[in-house]
Amino acid sequence: MAQHFLLSAASRTLSLRSIYKAGEAAAYDVFCKMRWPETDGEAACPVCSHDETYKITTRRKFKCKNCHHQFSVTSGTIFASRKMDFVDLLAAICIIVNASKGVSMVQLSRDLDCQYKTAFVLAHKLREAMAQEIHTGEVLTDHVEIDGAYFGGHIRQENAKKDRKDRRLKVNQNGRRRVVVALRERDGRTLPFVRMSEAEGVELANENVSRMATMSADEASHWDLLHNGFEVDRVNHSEIYSDHGKHTNMVESYFSRLRRMVLGQHHHVSPQYLYQYANHAAWLEDNRRTDNGTQAEIIVSNAMAAPVSLNWKGYWQRAA
Numbered sequence: 341m342a343q344h345f346l347l348s349a350a351s352r353t354l355s356l357r358s359i360y361k362a363g364e365a366a367a368y369d370v371f372c373k374m375r376w377p378e379t380d381g382e383a384a385c386p387v388c389s390h391d392e393t394y395k396i397t398t399r400r401k402f403k404c405k406n407c408h409h410q411f412s413v414t415s416g417t418i419f420a421s422r423k424m425d426f427v428d429l430l431a432a433i434c435i436i437v438n439a440s441k442g443v444s445m446v447q448l449s450r451d452l453d454c455q456y457k458t459a460f461v462l463a464h465k466l467r468e469a470m471a472q473e474i475h476t477g478e479v480l481t482d483h484v485e486i487d488g489a490y491f492g493g494h495i496r497q498e499n500a501k502k503d504r505k506d507r508r509l510k511v512n513q514n515g516r517r518r519v520v521v522a523l524r525e526r527d528g529r530t531l532p533f534v535r536m537s538e539a540e541g542v543e544l545a546n547e548n549v550s551r552m553a554t555m556s557a558d559e560a561s562h563w564d565l566l567h568n569g570f571e572v573d574r575v576n577h578s579e580i581y582s583d584h585g586k587h588t589n590m591v592e593s594y595f596s597r598l599r600r601m602v603l604g605q606h607h608h609v610s611p612q613y614l615y616q617y618a619n620h621a622a623w624l625e626d627n628r629r630t631d632n633g634t635q636a637e638i639i640v641s642n643a644m645a646a647p648v649s650l651n652w653k654g655y656w657q658r659a660a
Contacts, residue, residue: 345629346440346628350631351631351632352631352632353631353632353633353634354434354631354632354633354636355434356431356434356435359427359430359431359434360427360431362427363427364425364426364427366427367425367426367427367429367430368400368413368426369381370426370430370637370640371413371414371426371429371430371640371644372413374637374640374641374643374644375413375414375417375644377641379391383395383402383411383413385402385404385406385407385409385411386409386411386415386416387404387407387409387411388404388406388407388409390404390405390406390407392404392405392406393405396410399412400412400413413644414644416647416648417643417644417645417646417647417648418465418468418469418643418646418647418648418649418652419465419643419644420648420653421653424452424454424458424462428452428454429462430636430640431451431452432448432452432459432462432463432466433466433636433639433640434632434636435448435451435452436448436463436466436639437632437635437636437639438632439605440597440624440628441597441600441601441604441605442601442605442606442617442620442621442624443463443605444605444606444607445459445460445463445606446459448462448463457656461652461655461656464613464616464651464652464655465643465649465652466639466643467616467617467619467620468616468646468649468651468652469639469642469643469646470619470620470623470639470642471616471619471623472642472645472646473623473626473638473642474529474530474531474532474619474622474623474626475531475619479548479549479550480523480524480525480528480529480531480548480549480550480553481525481528481550481552481553482525482526482528482553482554483525483526483553483554483555483556484523484524484525484526484545484549484553484554484555484556485523485524485525485526485555485556485557485587485588485589485590485591486521486522486523486524486541486545486555486556486557486563486566486588486591487521487522487541487557487558487588487591487592487595488519488520488521488522488535488538488541489519489520489522489595489598489599490517490518490519490520490538491517491518491519491520491598491599491602491609491611491614492516492517492518492608492609492610492611492614493513493514493515493516493517493518493611495507495512495513495514516611517611518534518535518536518611518614519534519535519536519537519538520532520533520534520595520598520614520618521533521534521535521538521540521541521544522591522594522595522618522622523541523544523545523548523549523591524590524591524594526590529626530591530594530622530625530626531548531622532594532598532615532618532619532621532622533615533618534611534614534615534618538560538562539562541562541563542562542563542565542566545566545569545570546569549570551569551570553570554570554571554572554573555570555571555572555573556572556573556574556575556586556587556588557572557573557574557575557588558574558575558576558577558588559574559575559576559577559578573585573586574586575587575588593625594621594622594625597621597624597625598617598618598621601617601620601621602617
Protein backbone atom coordinates (compact mmCIF):
# COMPACT_ATOMS: atom_id res chain seq x y z
CA MET A 341 0.00 0.00 0.00
CA ALA A 342 1.37 3.40 -1.01
CA GLN A 343 2.33 5.78 1.77
CA HIS A 344 0.04 8.76 2.31
CA PHE A 345 1.64 12.05 1.25
CA LEU A 346 1.22 13.66 4.68
CA LEU A 347 3.14 10.78 6.25
CA SER A 348 6.06 11.08 3.85
CA ALA A 349 9.27 13.06 4.27
CA ALA A 350 8.39 15.04 1.13
CA SER A 351 5.59 16.81 3.03
CA ARG A 352 8.00 18.07 5.72
CA THR A 353 10.30 20.71 4.27
CA LEU A 354 10.05 23.31 7.06
CA SER A 355 10.22 23.07 10.84
CA LEU A 356 10.21 25.41 13.81
CA ARG A 357 13.69 24.14 14.67
CA SER A 358 15.10 25.21 11.31
CA ILE A 359 13.39 28.64 11.51
CA TYR A 360 14.83 29.52 14.91
CA LYS A 361 18.18 27.94 14.12
CA ALA A 362 18.54 30.15 11.02
CA GLY A 363 17.74 33.23 13.12
CA GLU A 364 16.21 36.66 12.66
CA ALA A 365 18.38 37.75 9.70
CA ALA A 366 17.42 34.71 7.62
CA ALA A 367 13.71 35.21 8.40
CA TYR A 368 14.02 38.88 7.39
CA ASP A 369 15.58 37.85 4.07
CA VAL A 370 12.62 35.52 3.41
CA PHE A 371 10.16 38.40 3.81
CA CYS A 372 12.28 40.64 1.56
CA LYS A 373 12.42 38.02 -1.19
CA MET A 374 8.66 37.45 -0.98
CA ARG A 375 7.99 41.23 -1.04
CA TRP A 376 10.27 41.91 -4.01
CA PRO A 377 10.62 38.63 -5.95
CA GLU A 378 11.46 40.43 -9.21
CA THR A 379 14.68 41.85 -7.72
CA ASP A 380 15.49 38.84 -5.52
CA GLY A 381 14.82 40.77 -2.33
CA GLU A 382 16.34 44.11 -3.31
CA ALA A 383 13.99 46.88 -2.16
CA ALA A 384 11.89 48.91 -4.58
CA CYS A 385 10.05 52.07 -3.55
CA PRO A 386 6.29 51.45 -3.06
CA VAL A 387 5.56 55.09 -3.99
CA CYS A 388 7.50 55.68 -7.22
CA SER A 389 8.65 52.08 -7.93
CA HIS A 390 12.28 53.22 -8.15
CA ASP A 391 14.59 50.27 -7.51
CA GLU A 392 17.57 52.17 -6.05
CA THR A 393 17.44 52.71 -2.31
CA TYR A 394 19.60 53.48 0.68
CA LYS A 395 19.61 50.96 3.51
CA ILE A 396 19.01 52.36 7.00
CA THR A 397 20.48 49.39 8.81
CA THR A 398 19.91 50.69 12.35
CA ARG A 399 16.13 50.62 11.84
CA ARG A 400 15.81 48.01 9.07
CA LYS A 401 14.34 50.60 6.73
CA PHE A 402 14.99 51.84 3.21
CA LYS A 403 15.10 55.32 1.69
CA CYS A 404 14.32 55.83 -1.97
CA LYS A 405 17.07 57.61 -3.91
CA ASN A 406 14.47 59.15 -6.20
CA CYS A 407 11.62 60.46 -4.02
CA HIS A 408 13.36 60.04 -0.61
CA HIS A 409 10.40 58.10 0.80
CA GLN A 410 11.28 55.91 3.79
CA PHE A 411 9.71 52.48 4.07
CA SER A 412 10.25 49.00 5.49
CA VAL A 413 9.68 45.54 4.06
CA THR A 414 6.20 45.41 5.64
CA SER A 415 5.11 48.98 4.79
CA GLY A 416 1.77 48.98 3.02
CA THR A 417 1.26 45.24 3.56
CA ILE A 418 -0.95 43.26 5.87
CA PHE A 419 1.92 43.23 8.41
CA ALA A 420 2.21 47.03 8.48
CA SER A 421 3.07 48.44 11.94
CA ARG A 422 4.06 44.97 13.13
CA LYS A 423 6.01 44.69 16.38
CA MET A 424 6.86 40.98 16.37
CA ASP A 425 10.25 39.78 15.19
CA PHE A 426 10.36 38.32 11.71
CA VAL A 427 11.47 34.96 13.05
CA ASP A 428 8.34 34.84 15.22
CA LEU A 429 6.13 35.82 12.29
CA LEU A 430 7.64 33.03 10.21
CA ALA A 431 7.22 30.60 13.11
CA ALA A 432 3.55 31.57 13.44
CA ILE A 433 3.02 30.87 9.75
CA CYS A 434 4.75 27.51 10.13
CA ILE A 435 2.50 26.58 13.07
CA ILE A 436 -0.65 27.53 11.17
CA VAL A 437 0.23 25.62 7.99
CA ASN A 438 1.24 22.57 10.03
CA ALA A 439 -2.16 22.49 11.80
CA SER A 440 -4.34 20.69 9.26
CA LYS A 441 -7.48 21.35 11.33
CA GLY A 442 -6.49 24.80 12.58
CA VAL A 443 -4.93 25.82 15.86
CA SER A 444 -6.51 27.56 18.85
CA MET A 445 -5.39 31.08 19.65
CA VAL A 446 -4.55 30.11 23.23
CA GLN A 447 -2.14 27.47 21.93
CA LEU A 448 -0.65 29.85 19.35
CA SER A 449 -0.11 32.54 21.99
CA ARG A 450 1.68 30.01 24.22
CA ASP A 451 3.84 28.71 21.37
CA LEU A 452 4.91 32.25 20.43
CA ASP A 453 4.98 33.56 24.01
CA CYS A 454 2.73 36.50 23.14
CA GLN A 455 -0.62 37.82 24.28
CA TYR A 456 -3.83 36.10 23.19
CA LYS A 457 -4.90 39.34 21.48
CA THR A 458 -1.70 39.36 19.40
CA ALA A 459 -2.18 35.76 18.29
CA PHE A 460 -5.86 36.37 17.49
CA VAL A 461 -5.22 39.34 15.20
CA LEU A 462 -2.14 37.75 13.59
CA ALA A 463 -4.05 34.58 12.70
CA HIS A 464 -6.92 36.57 11.21
CA LYS A 465 -4.49 38.63 9.12
CA LEU A 466 -3.04 35.40 7.76
CA ARG A 467 -6.54 34.12 6.98
CA GLU A 468 -7.17 37.36 5.11
CA ALA A 469 -4.02 36.70 3.09
CA MET A 470 -5.22 33.15 2.36
CA ALA A 471 -8.54 34.51 1.11
CA GLN A 472 -6.75 36.31 -1.73
CA GLU A 473 -5.96 32.90 -3.17
CA ILE A 474 -9.49 31.58 -2.57
CA HIS A 475 -11.66 34.44 -3.85
CA THR A 476 -9.89 35.32 -7.07
CA GLY A 477 -12.98 36.29 -9.06
CA GLU A 478 -12.48 33.42 -11.51
CA VAL A 479 -15.48 31.17 -12.14
CA LEU A 480 -15.31 27.45 -11.39
CA THR A 481 -15.17 25.04 -14.34
CA ASP A 482 -15.34 21.32 -15.20
CA HIS A 483 -17.41 19.44 -12.58
CA VAL A 484 -18.51 21.38 -9.48
CA GLU A 485 -20.07 20.02 -6.30
CA ILE A 486 -22.33 22.21 -4.14
CA ASP A 487 -23.60 21.79 -0.60
CA GLY A 488 -24.16 23.69 2.63
CA ALA A 489 -23.47 23.16 6.33
CA TYR A 490 -24.83 25.08 9.32
CA PHE A 491 -22.63 26.46 12.11
CA GLY A 492 -23.24 28.28 15.38
CA GLY A 493 -26.44 29.39 17.04
CA HIS A 494 -26.45 26.57 19.59
CA ILE A 495 -29.12 27.02 22.29
CA ARG A 496 -28.26 25.42 25.61
CA GLN A 497 -31.18 23.58 27.16
CA GLU A 498 -32.48 24.31 30.64
CA ASN A 499 -31.55 21.93 33.44
CA ALA A 500 -35.13 20.91 34.38
CA LYS A 501 -37.19 19.15 31.73
CA LYS A 502 -40.26 21.28 32.47
CA ASP A 503 -38.30 24.44 31.59
CA ARG A 504 -36.95 23.17 28.26
CA LYS A 505 -38.05 24.75 24.98
CA ASP A 506 -38.43 23.49 21.44
CA ARG A 507 -35.22 24.72 19.82
CA ARG A 508 -36.62 24.10 16.34
CA LEU A 509 -38.98 27.08 16.68
CA LYS A 510 -37.65 30.41 15.46
CA VAL A 511 -38.84 32.20 18.59
CA ASN A 512 -36.47 30.05 20.65
CA GLN A 513 -33.43 30.65 18.42
CA ASN A 514 -30.83 33.37 18.90
CA GLY A 515 -30.33 34.37 15.25
CA ARG A 516 -26.62 33.53 15.26
CA ARG A 517 -26.87 30.40 13.13
CA ARG A 518 -25.25 30.65 9.68
CA VAL A 519 -24.76 28.34 6.75
CA VAL A 520 -21.52 27.93 4.82
CA VAL A 521 -22.34 27.24 1.18
CA ALA A 522 -19.36 25.69 -0.62
CA LEU A 523 -18.72 25.21 -4.32
CA ARG A 524 -15.89 22.81 -5.06
CA GLU A 525 -14.31 21.68 -8.29
CA ARG A 526 -13.28 18.07 -8.37
CA ASP A 527 -9.48 18.17 -8.16
CA GLY A 528 -9.68 21.96 -8.11
CA ARG A 529 -10.61 25.02 -6.09
CA THR A 530 -12.96 25.37 -3.13
CA LEU A 531 -15.10 28.50 -2.93
CA PRO A 532 -17.00 29.06 0.37
CA PHE A 533 -19.60 31.70 1.24
CA VAL A 534 -21.43 32.46 4.49
CA ARG A 535 -25.18 33.01 4.13
CA MET A 536 -28.38 32.85 6.17
CA SER A 537 -29.92 29.92 4.26
CA GLU A 538 -28.65 27.13 2.06
CA ALA A 539 -31.10 28.04 -0.71
CA GLU A 540 -29.02 31.15 -1.46
CA GLY A 541 -26.45 28.77 -2.94
CA VAL A 542 -28.41 28.68 -6.21
CA GLU A 543 -27.66 32.37 -6.84
CA LEU A 544 -24.02 31.82 -5.82
CA ALA A 545 -23.74 28.99 -8.35
CA ASN A 546 -25.16 31.19 -11.11
CA GLU A 547 -22.55 33.87 -10.32
CA ASN A 548 -19.47 31.69 -9.74
CA VAL A 549 -19.81 28.58 -11.92
CA SER A 550 -19.21 28.48 -15.67
CA ARG A 551 -22.29 27.67 -17.76
CA MET A 552 -20.22 24.97 -19.46
CA ALA A 553 -19.63 23.18 -16.14
CA THR A 554 -21.59 20.25 -14.78
CA MET A 555 -22.67 20.05 -11.14
CA SER A 556 -23.49 17.60 -8.36
CA ALA A 557 -25.89 18.25 -5.48
CA ASP A 558 -27.85 16.33 -2.87
CA GLU A 559 -31.62 15.77 -2.74
CA ALA A 560 -32.54 19.10 -1.05
CA SER A 561 -35.47 20.64 -2.95
CA HIS A 562 -33.90 24.12 -3.32
CA TRP A 563 -31.22 22.64 -5.59
CA ASP A 564 -33.96 21.89 -8.16
CA LEU A 565 -33.46 25.41 -9.54
CA LEU A 566 -29.91 24.47 -10.58
CA HIS A 567 -31.39 22.41 -13.43
CA ASN A 568 -32.49 25.64 -15.13
CA GLY A 569 -28.89 26.54 -15.97
CA PHE A 570 -26.72 23.47 -15.46
CA GLU A 571 -26.54 19.75 -16.06
CA VAL A 572 -26.84 18.47 -12.49
CA ASP A 573 -26.27 15.03 -10.97
CA ARG A 574 -28.40 14.44 -7.86
CA VAL A 575 -27.71 11.91 -5.12
CA ASN A 576 -30.20 10.97 -2.38
CA HIS A 577 -28.13 10.68 0.80
CA SER A 578 -30.95 8.94 2.65
CA GLU A 579 -30.41 5.98 0.31
CA ILE A 580 -26.83 6.18 -0.97
CA TYR A 581 -23.73 8.40 -0.68
CA SER A 582 -22.12 7.60 -4.03
CA ASP A 583 -24.00 6.26 -7.04
CA HIS A 584 -21.63 5.31 -9.86
CA GLY A 585 -19.72 8.58 -9.77
CA LYS A 586 -22.65 10.73 -8.65
CA HIS A 587 -21.65 12.13 -5.26
CA THR A 588 -20.76 15.24 -3.28
CA ASN A 589 -17.90 13.63 -1.38
CA MET A 590 -15.35 16.33 -2.26
CA VAL A 591 -17.36 19.19 -0.81
CA GLU A 592 -18.31 17.00 2.17
CA SER A 593 -14.58 16.48 2.77
CA TYR A 594 -14.21 20.26 3.02
CA PHE A 595 -17.06 20.48 5.53
CA SER A 596 -15.50 17.68 7.56
CA ARG A 597 -12.31 19.73 7.93
CA LEU A 598 -14.24 22.92 8.75
CA ARG A 599 -16.39 21.20 11.39
CA ARG A 600 -13.35 19.77 13.11
CA MET A 601 -11.69 23.17 12.99
CA VAL A 602 -14.66 24.97 14.54
CA LEU A 603 -15.71 22.33 17.07
CA GLY A 604 -12.37 20.73 17.88
CA GLN A 605 -10.01 23.71 17.95
CA HIS A 606 -11.88 26.98 18.28
CA HIS A 607 -15.01 25.65 20.07
CA HIS A 608 -16.87 28.89 19.34
CA VAL A 609 -16.79 31.04 16.21
CA SER A 610 -18.63 34.35 15.90
CA PRO A 611 -20.95 34.53 12.85
CA GLN A 612 -19.23 37.86 12.11
CA TYR A 613 -15.94 36.07 11.38
CA LEU A 614 -17.14 32.64 10.24
CA TYR A 615 -16.14 33.55 6.69
CA GLN A 616 -12.50 33.81 7.83
CA TYR A 617 -12.47 30.24 9.13
CA ALA A 618 -14.33 29.02 6.05
CA ASN A 619 -11.61 30.54 3.83
CA HIS A 620 -8.91 29.07 6.07
CA ALA A 621 -10.35 25.56 5.76
CA ALA A 622 -10.73 26.01 1.99
CA TRP A 623 -7.07 27.04 1.66
CA LEU A 624 -5.93 24.04 3.69
CA GLU A 625 -8.11 21.73 1.61
CA ASP A 626 -6.85 23.11 -1.71
CA ASN A 627 -3.19 22.86 -0.59
CA ARG A 628 -3.42 19.52 1.21
CA ARG A 629 -0.96 17.90 -1.20
CA THR A 630 1.63 20.70 -0.94
CA ASP A 631 4.64 20.42 1.38
CA ASN A 632 4.59 22.71 4.41
CA GLY A 633 7.61 24.72 3.29
CA THR A 634 5.89 25.70 0.05
CA GLN A 635 2.68 26.42 1.96
CA ALA A 636 4.56 28.84 4.22
CA GLU A 637 6.13 30.58 1.20
CA ILE A 638 2.68 30.96 -0.39
CA ILE A 639 1.25 32.61 2.74
CA VAL A 640 4.24 34.95 3.13
CA SER A 641 3.97 35.90 -0.55
CA ASN A 642 0.20 36.53 -0.24
CA ALA A 643 0.73 38.58 2.93
CA MET A 644 3.42 40.71 1.29
CA ALA A 645 1.12 41.36 -1.68
CA ALA A 646 -1.95 42.09 0.47
CA PRO A 647 -2.75 45.71 1.40
CA VAL A 648 -3.07 47.00 4.96
CA SER A 649 -5.99 45.20 6.59
CA LEU A 650 -8.91 47.55 7.22
CA ASN A 651 -10.54 44.92 9.43
CA TRP A 652 -7.61 43.94 11.62
CA LYS A 653 -5.16 46.85 11.82
CA GLY A 654 -5.78 48.42 15.21
CA TYR A 655 -8.54 45.90 15.94
CA TRP A 656 -8.21 45.88 19.74
CA GLN A 657 -7.66 49.62 19.91
CA ARG A 658 -10.96 50.19 18.10
CA ALA A 659 -12.70 47.72 20.40
CA ALA A 660 -11.41 49.61 23.44
